[in-house]
Amino acid sequence: MPPRACSIANALQVIGERWSLLALREIFFGVRRFDQIATNTGASRDILATRLRTLVEAGLLEKQRYNAHPPRYEYVLTDVGMALHTVLLTLMSWGDHHVTQGEPPTVWRHSCGAELTPRTVCASCGDEVHAPDLTLVRADGLGTDE
Amino acid sequence: MPPRACSIANALQVIGERWSLLALREIFFGVRRFDQIATNTGASRDILATRLRTLVEAGLLEKQRYNAHPPRYEYVLTDVGMALHTVLLTLMSWGDHHVTQGEPPTVWRHSCGAELTPRTVCASCGDEVHAPDLTLVRADGLGTDE
Numbered sequence: 249m250p251p252r253a254c255s256i257a258n259a260l261q262v263i264g265e266r267w268s269l270l271a272l273r274e275i276f277f278g279v280r281r282f283d284q285i286a287t288n289t290g291a292s293r294d295i296l297a298t299r300l301r302t303l304v305e306a307g308l309l310e311k312q313r314y315n316a317h318p319p320r321y322e323y324v325l326t327d328v329g330m331a332l333h334t335v336l337l338t339l340m341s342w343g344d345h346h347v348t349q350g351e352p353p354t355v356w357r358h359s360c361g362a363e364l365t366p367r368t369v370c371a372s373c374g375d376e377v378h379a380p381d382l383t384l385v386r387a388d389g390l391g392t393d394e
Numbered sequence: 395m396p397p398r399a400c401s402i403a404n405a406l407q408v409i410g411e412r413w414s415l416l417a418l419r420e421i422f423f424g425v426r427r428f429d430q431i432a433t434n435t436g437a438s439r440d441i442l443a444t445r446l447r448t449l450v451e452a453g454l455l456e457k458q459r460y461n462a463h464p465p466r467y468e469y470v471l472t473d474v475g476m477a478l479h480t481v482l483l484t485l486m487s488w489g490d491h492h493v494t495q496g497e498p499p500t501v502w503r504h505s506c507g508a509e510l511t512p513r514t515v516c517a518s519c520g521d522e523v524h525a526p527d528l529t530l531v532r533a534d535g536l537g538t539d540e
Binding site: 249250251252253254255256257258259260261262264265266269270273274276277278279280281284287288289290322328330331332333334335336337338339340341342343344345346347348352353354355356357358359360361362363364365366367368369370371372373374375377378379381382383384385386387388392393 | 395396397398399400401402403404405406407408410411412415416419420422423424425426427430433434435436468474476477478479480481482483484485486487488489490491492493494498499500501502503504505506507508509510511512513514515516517518519520521523524525527528529530531532533534538539
């Protein structure tokens with residue numbers, strides 16, 4: 249039987265590898281060049297090159313030439329890649345609360361002037377989403393525990 | 395130079411592997427037993443066993459015995475694991491919009507009665523967070539492109 253069809257699985261086909269997400273984090277931070285992304289993430293150059301190529305092919309990043317002789321490129325987010333900021337912020341928030349010891353290492357300011365605390369809400373009612381408030385309505389039909 | 399200290403990196407030390415997140419997805423869906431998690435994710439049994447052990451050690455899951463003879467266990471989310479629902483929902487939403495072809499395979503209903511569309515907002519002003527509205531205030535001090 250094939251595994252459950254699911255957008256989480258589909259998303260992880262594209263970004264389900266830590267070096268991919270860490271590279272995307274750097275580009276969100278404004279770091280665009282291979283050497284600095286490698287330094288800031290700690291990724292090996294071979295793995296990073298492979299991950300960046302995959303992200304370009306998947307349409308999350310574009311390579312832009314910033315130097316003609318010799319040819320040099322930097323990485324910029326497409327709209328699809330940019331839309332991942334919610335995933336990165338939510339992951340950061342969970343890490344701040346449940347993994348990182350001490351103060352959050354990274355702080356963002358929102359355009360309203362406040363330091364950003366991201367919150368996941370229901371678009372319909374605006375209330376914060378808590379796991380017990382959710383009921384599964386539809387999922388690809390794979391078995392549950394008997 | 396060590397890589398950038400960051401809660402995204404810290405979080406990915408725990409859950410930065412697609413089989414870990416897919417196993418957590420199943421447990422959110424209410425599937426608690428090894429065989430069914432393996433079937434629904436498509437993970438190999440060896441890899442799944444390793445990932446579940448890591449998640450138990452990291453405090454995201456607990457093993458509970460549901461049968462004495464022979465001893466059989468199921469996996470339940472701790473509060474720390476449960477808090478990851480925001481990450482899974484945000485990842486699902488991005489996958490629905492940018493990767494999955496066709497209708498979203500998974501639909502949740504919120505307690506307000508609406509089908510859930512998760513939205514990431516600023517806790518202070520309540521506005522949806524868009525990437526251009528964010529300014530980096532503090533980050534571990536690693537270089538940017540020169």
